Amino acid sequence: MTPSTIHWQDAAGQAQSALWQPESGVPAPRRVLLADDTLAADKAYRLACEGTGLLWAGDFHNARQLLQALGRRADAPRGGGARARGRGRAAVEQAPVEPAQAFHLHRQAQAQRARTLSQILVPVDADYGISLRRAPDLRAAFTEAWGAPSGQARVVSLREVLGLVGAHEWRKKGVPIAALGPEARIHPHYGVFSPVRGEYVDLVATTPLPAGAKALAFDIGTGTAVLAIVLARRGVARVVATDQDPRALACAADNLQRMGLGRNVELLPADLFPEGRAPLVVCNPPWVPARASAPIERAVYDEDSRMLRGFLAGLAGHLAPGGEGWLILSDLAEHLGLRPRAQLLEWIAQGGLRVVQRHDVKPRHGKAADAADPLHAARAAEVTSLWRLAAA
Incomplete structure (x- = not known):
């Protein structure tokens, strides 16, 4: 994405500016005010809801506490349940709705909450230091996400900073993958x-x-x-x-x-397929046909199910x-009323494919049990x- 510039006035009334390059690509706030430890949470929440950026000049840990306070206000019901602050979870639960409508309301609530909480901003120096009281040294996390320092100061949402820190920790310790053995871990990078969800x-x-x-096998959209x-560990000599x-x-x-x-798997930058044919082509595309609000x-x-349709x-x-194509796909979109099973089967047939067999598993993630x-x-x-597909 193309970096832009954020502007504000310092405590002496002098015009200041810095690089603005958010992960989600949202524009810089049009209005930016300096804020510190004296700012009350209710006032901060009101300003954030109005789209005012609050550039923090106080204690770093106090900024984190303020962000948590704004999160509670965004999620809390107000007015006897008729409305919800920030249109958070309670706003989605007001009355029974069709699954697709519930999904869109949920996404709207998530987007509004994210916009509000992203208004607390922190300055990051040209060397990736943060010149705030009790600010931790986050240079390693910033370098992993953004590359080497560019020599420009920038302003970043505190919410995004905390996401960078979380990604840095996941990258260090890794994610255990039971299918690869008790000690095996995959180390995801920021934005990947x-x-x-180990079931797939x-x-x-x-x-x-x-x-x-x-x-030979192809892995389409490899991610981590x-x-x-897994395929290489199963004895596939070459994976593209x-x-x-x-x-x-x-x-x-x-x-x-x-x-x-590294010698068993060849990595290629490509949208979907490499050149040639393989006895096995595996793809685990995104499973919900909706617009992403951030790259991750x-x-x-x-x-519009672009990747799914392109693969098929x-x-x-x-x-x-x-040969066989293995399509690994959740049916959550079907239960949300966003894409019927008949549509998927039609795309399979239109691609000159037939279903050899289907292997099913129930997800084990926490949200499946969160009433x-x-x-x-x-x-x-x-x-x-896992849909086993072959040429018709």
């Missing part, structure tokens, strides 16, 4: 979707390989490379893994090096004779499937 990895680890797959690693996101390719290369599989959400949200339309042309979640009914019914 973490393989925390288990499907790829246990489904019988088609004839010839031990020689977890599925490419593609992704169009430079962050994902860097993350995949890191994980392959950690696993000692593209692993979940795929507007091009798969037959990239399968070796007798307070606005989308609980759909999440509780969700099934993740």
Whole structure:
């Protein structure tokens, strides 16, 4: 994304500016006020709801506490339940609605909450230091996400800063992957979707390989490379893994090096398929047909099912004779009323494909059991499937 500039006046009334480059691509606040430890949470919340950026000049830990206070206000019901501050979770729960409507209300609530909480801003120096009282040294996390310092000061949402810190910690300790062994871990980078939903990895680890797959397989949209690693560990001699996101390719290369599989897996920048045909082509596309509001959400949200449709339309042309395509897909969109099963089957047929077999597993993530979640009914019914597809 193209960086822009954020402007404000300092305590002496002098005009100041810095780089503004948010992960979500949202424009800089038009109005920016200096804020410190004397700012009351109610006033901060009102200003944030109005879209006023609050550039912090006080204690860093107090800024974190203020952010938590704004989060509570955004989630709390108001006016006897008729409305909700920030249109948070309570706003979605006011009355029974159709699943698709509940989903869109939920997304609107998430977006409004994110906009409000993103108005607390912190200054980051040109060397990635933060010149606030009790501010931690976050240079390593910033460098991982943004690259080497560019020599320009910038202003960043505190919420995004905390996300960078969380990603840095996940990258350090890694995510355990049971299918790869008790000690195996995948290390997700900032902006790359973490393989925390292990059920889809288990499907790829246990489904019988088609004839010839031990020689070559394609992994489409590799992300962290977890599925490419599973295939290589299963004895596939050569895996060609593609992704169009430079962050994902860097993350995949890191994980392959950690696993000692750099020679077994070839990484290519590509939108969907590499050239040629393979006995096995694997793809785990985003499963919800909706617009992503940040780059990392593209692993979940795929507007108009673009990647899913592209995979199904091009798969037959990239399968070796007798080969199989493995489509790993959650049916959450069906339970939300966003994409019927009949549509998926129609796209499969239009791609010159047939269903050989389907392997199903129930998700194990926490939201599937959270009755307070606005989308609980759909999440509780969700099934993740590995569709074995072949040329018709």
